[in-house]
Amino acid sequence: MTTILQIDSSARRDGSTTRALTDRISARLGGAVTRRDLAAPLPQIDEAWVGANFTPEADRSEAQKAALALSDTLIAEIEAADVLVIGVPIYNFGVPAALKLWIDQVARAGRTFRYTEAGPVGLLTGKRAVLAVASGGTALGSEIDFATGYMRHVLGFIGITDVEVVEAGRQMVDADAAQAKADAGIEALGRAAA
Known part of the structure; x- marks a missing residue:
């Protein structure tokens, strides 16, 4: 069975377009859904986190392991998923701070990417994402x-x-057109492979 990781980053729990879309996308794709709600923000990475991440795993203290525990959990959620469905409301032209905090926790040297002489190499391959x-x-x-x-x-x-991107852009300019475009995008999504 396909496993979907649904990540909602809208500050609005009620009336959120992206939350409604992620629910519909997950239902369209089919499979077991794990939800991660970022409305209660994750902590920022800090000096202790960075120091722990750059300490070889075998040499980490208990405090360093604790500093990375949430990051390990978030990365494990991605590793367990076949498909990520991510709600991305545009706030002031960019992603919400809550989503950036999640990114900072999961974009981790040595765990989810590594640098080579040819440049960076992502380590979480073979997955699909729908934004x-x-x-x-x-x-x-x-x-x-x-x-x-x-x-x-x-x-x-x-x-x-x-x-893939399912978009509902410029809702305050033309709400009907935004909804129609999102509906068409969801309809065009193929179901996840079982």
Whole structure:
């Protein structure tokens, strides 16, 4: 059975477009769904976290292991998933701070990517991601959309290159058109392989 990791990053629990879209996308794809709600923000990485991450695993103290425990859990959620369904509301032209905190926890040298002489190599390969991107006025894919391209880049950096976008952009300009585009995007998604 396909395993889906659904990540919701909207600050709004009620009335959120991206939360409604991620629910619909997960249902469309089918499979077992694990949910990660970022409305209660994750902690920022700090000096202790960075120091722990750059200490070889065999040499980490108990405090260093504790500093990385949440990151280990979040990465394990990705590792266990076949498909990531990520809600990406555009706040002030970029991703919400809550989503950036998640990215900082999971983009980890030696765990989800490594550097080689040829450049960085993502370690979380063989996965698919579907982004549910919504905005009030930002045209998706435009020069002021700093969220969609960023998410594609970050996911590719950790090895997830099969990325699709379901978009509901410019809702405050034309809500009906935004909804129709999102509906068509969900309809076009193929079901996850069983």
